[in-house]
Amino acid sequence: MRLSINILLLATAHLAAATGNPTKKQLENRTKPFSIGIVLFPGFEPLDVIGPFEILQSVSAYYPMTVSFIASQTGPISSRSPPHVMVPGEPPVNLDHLIAVSLHATHTFSTAPKLNILLIPGGMGNMVLVENNDTSIETFINQRYDELDYLLSVCTGSVSLARSGVLKRRRATTNKSFWAWVGQFGEKIKWVPTARWTQDGKIWTSSGVAAGMDMTYAFLSKLYGAQGVLNSIMSAIEYAPHTDPSWDPFSVVWDVPGASQGGSLESCVKPAGW
Amino acid sequence: MRLSINILLLATAHLAAATGNPTKKQLENRTKPFSIGIVLFPGFEPLDVIGPFEILQSVSAYYPMTVSFIASQTGPISSRSPPHVMVPGEPPVNLDHLIAVSLHATHTFSTAPKLNILLIPGGMGNMVLVENNDTSIETFINQRYDELDYLLSVCTGSVSLARSGVLKRRRATTNKSFWAWVGQFGEKIKWVPTARWTQDGKIWTSSGVAAGMDMTYAFLSKLYGAQGVLNSIMSAIEYAPHTDPSWDPFSVVWDVPGASQGGSLESCVKPAGW
Numbered sequence: 162m163r164l165s166i167n168i169l170l171l172a173t174a175h176l177a178a179a180t181g182n183p184t185k186k187q188l189e190n191r192t193k194p195f196s197i198g199i200v201l202f203p204g205f206e207p208l209d210v211i212g213p214f215e216i217l218q219s220v221s222a223y224y225p226m227t228v229s230f231i232a233s234q235t236g237p238i239s240s241r242s243p244p245h246v247m248v249p250g251e252p253p254v255n256l257d258h259l260i261a262v263s264l265h266a267t268h269t270f271s272t273a274p275k276l277n278i279l280l281i282p283g284g285m286g287n288m289v290l291v292e293n294n295d296t297s298i299e300t301f302i303n304q305r306y307d308e309l310d311y312l313l314s315v316c317t318g319s320v321s322l323a324r325s326g327v328l329k330r331r332r333a334t335t336n337k338s339f340w341a342w343v344g345q346f347g348e349k350i351k352w353v354p355t356a357r358w359t360q361d362g363k364i365w366t367s368s369g370v371a372a373g374m375d376m377t378y379a380f381l382s383k384l385y386g387a388q389g390v391l392n393s394i395m396s397a398i399e400y401a402p403h404t405d406p407s408w409d410p411f412s413v414v415w416d417v418p419g420a421s422q423g424g425s426l427e428s429c430v431k432p433a434g435w
Numbered sequence: 436m437r438l439s440i441n442i443l444l445l446a447t448a449h450l451a452a453a454t455g456n457p458t459k460k461q462l463e464n465r466t467k468p469f470s471i472g473i474v475l476f477p478g479f480e481p482l483d484v485i486g487p488f489e490i491l492q493s494v495s496a497y498y499p500m501t502v503s504f505i506a507s508q509t510g511p512i513s514s515r516s517p518p519h520v521m522v523p524g525e526p527p528v529n530l531d532h533l534i535a536v537s538l539h540a541t542h543t544f545s546t547a548p549k550l551n552i553l554l555i556p557g558g559m560g561n562m563v564l565v566e567n568n569d570t571s572i573e574t575f576i577n578q579r580y581d582e583l584d585y586l587l588s589v590c591t592g593s594v595s596l597a598r599s600g601v602l603k604r605r606r607a608t609t610n611k612s613f614w615a616w617v618g619q620f621g622e623k624i625k626w627v628p629t630a631r632w633t634q635d636g637k638i639w640t641s642s643g644v645a646a647g648m649d650m651t652y653a654f655l656s657k658l659y660g661a662q663g664v665l666n667s668i669m670s671a672i673e674y675a676p677h678t679d680p681s682w683d684p685f686s687v688v689w690d691v692p693g694a695s696q697g698g699s700l701e702s703c704v705k706p707a708g709w
């Protein structure tokens with residue numbers, strides 16, 4: 162179809178014009194088949210997973226990668242959280258009245274292949290795992306940590322990172338509406354109250370839900386140094402990313418202690434690269 | 436947990452303070468258990484589905500609704516498009532090198548319950564359905580159209596609406612990077628070149644992928660008239676919505692014929708209601 166040719170030509174033009182000055186590592190990354198793992202658990206937050214995944218899927222047309230969706234069992238994993246203690250001392254609240262979607266887990270923690278990148282989403286289900294003293298995700302993080310090139314979390318996924326111990330003496334952030342809850346986990350963690358996302362070494366953490374997309378755009382920009390390709394993709398999915406990691410109006414909305422008060426709640430965005 | 440109490444209190448305060456002046460219909464809608472159908476097909480665009488769904492799932496904690504994921508068969512439906520003709524006259528291109536996610540279809544076109552709202556996503560798989568003269572989605576739309584309160588499409592999902600005939604003499608839009616391809620379908624359709632989303636009667640259509648979230652925010656604002664609840668949800672998922680349906684910089688990026696050239700490519704957003 163002429164349209165497809167036009168898209169290919171446009172993409173190629175972008176590629177040629179705006180790939181910048183990639184480093185040797187970035188050039189290597191463009192031919193390295195990254196093995197990406199995304200953890201799922203009952204009550205995961207759908208957009209925590211699919212926001213980043215949409216961008217990754219689009220990039221996979223250009224650069225090689227594989228994905229494994231990893232959970233305690235394979236098959237459909239629901240975004241509906243099991244009954245959850247909302248008020249201490251009271252019985253768990255049944256959340257069956259919420260609608261839910263199921264994503265298909267392709268691997269278990271035991272069968273997951275060697276990974277280069279691991280992404281941990283958040284969701285109400287995090288609270289249930291903590292209540293049940295379930296440490297399967299934390300155990301998996303510790304088993305895989307040394308082999309990983311990068312460890313990413315979205316939203317309250319940073320709770321798993323905190324509980325695993327890998328965030329000790331590292332900067333991290335989380336969904337600002339759950340700030341108080343998350344802060345109790347782990348030790349010597351430098352929780353950053355005002356951050357759309359953080360990076361400390363190979364660990365990237367984002368604020369809540371939709372912030373995962375902005376973190377992913379920044380992360381892939383660093384990984385590949387191929388701004389032409391990435392910006393073309395962002396325009397194909399018509400998402401104008403927030404590119405300033407210090408823009409975090411939700412830390413103000415949710416009254417996070419220590420949040421910067423001077424910054425603007427507003428962010429002006431446009432098509433990436435324009 | 437104290438945190439959960441705080442969230443409940445905050446949400447309640449928002450509810451009390453900012454539910455505005457709802458119409459009689461909007462008040463009725465808040466107690467009406469909307470039956471929502473979301474169609475899936477091989478090669479659907481993940482964020483077309485999950486962007487809107489994330490917001491709907493959050494709203495379902497407050498207002499009753501059910502969801503059915505509808506496809507030609509139940510079980511996992513992959514976002515990987517089957518082989519696709521990219522250049523006319525040449526064999527289909529295999530897209531197996533792209534990563535994919537599978538969502539679980541709960542119903543078939545035959546078993547889907549009565550629906551109040553039907554959402555049709557887009558994706559590369561649209562092209563394959565057209566190439567194969569597959570009209571199952573269009574047939575389903577026509578079967579259900581009269582019973583629907585609302586019909587929504589995201590991205591190239593408007594192709595299905597066009598092919599079904601329901602867009603005749605109606606305004607609609609689509610993913611701007613696929614503008615030329617979509618325009619060939621249907622007759623007497625008022626395709627709108629500059630639009631983040633359109634509404635014409637009970638039919639809402641959005642531009643590409645991420646625009647589905649902005650359309651959903653606007654749609655639910657109109658449906659419930661409960662701005663306090665909805666804005667609280669948008670802040671919980673930390674998405675600052677684009678609220679101007681005429682903001683469509685991607686129509687400029689993708690050179691859509693007839694696109695408005697005078698508007699700003701930039702949109703300044705902040706937490707909903709702030």
